[in-house]
Amino acid sequence: MALELDRSIIGSEFDRTIFDPVTDAEVAEYAAASTEPQPDQTIASPTFVVRLRGRRFMPSNLPPDLGRAAFDAGKDIEWGAPIRVGDVLTAVSTVHDIYEKTGRSGSMRFLVLRTVITNQRSEQVAVIDQRMMFR
């Protein structure tokens, strides 16, 4: 039987981090490690955005009935303005959704955390939805 999950934390902000200016060294390091092509050395490769982790990865006020053993079930990234060397980026993370699904292996609960990244010109750089699964 499906649990009645407490959805009251949807929309709540749990982290806001302003990062140091992006350096050419970290852009190059990420491109080399990810093997993503980087045609312009002053622009970060697309998935560089996953590197922008805030100080707090999870909200502290998760509903107790959500379960335990969270793992990364998937991710959706939508890109806006490119990240350039020297950009000062801000990441704001909120609880975007909580829902339950029942599959062959039983009931699973999902928490979707949304991180919106903007640059110093207030241009949106990326929106990342991370789906965490709990049992």
Added chain:
Amino acid sequence: MRIEDIDVGHELGPLALTLSGEQVRQYSIAARMPGGRFMSDEDARKEGLPGQIVPGNLSMALFSRLISESLPGAVLKRLNATFRGLVRPGYALLIHGVVTEKHSSDHGDFVECDLVLENTEGDRWVTGTATVQLP
């Protein structure tokens, strides 16, 4: 590659590669993902896993590389991935995709793609979709 050069059904890749444990460790450092599960077999086993695993973010970076190499000049606008199984270093991987839709608007020319990361037995460990803007 321009939209008139591509039909629905156009195949992307495959990329065939095997990630080493050291590559995964280096990626995890560059991506600021310090979890033991990404660093070594020993640390991963302490977390109850069968051995070192590949971060989902690196699988997404490989999808991004596939698109860059298969559609030169294209810009990734959106990427969604579902992590269906544990990807492990030391296993031969095939990463490939197919164009499922093409559309044009005032914002440009776009294709939609289905993406797969699988092992040589055809187990689909990561699946995804992408929206790509063409030059």
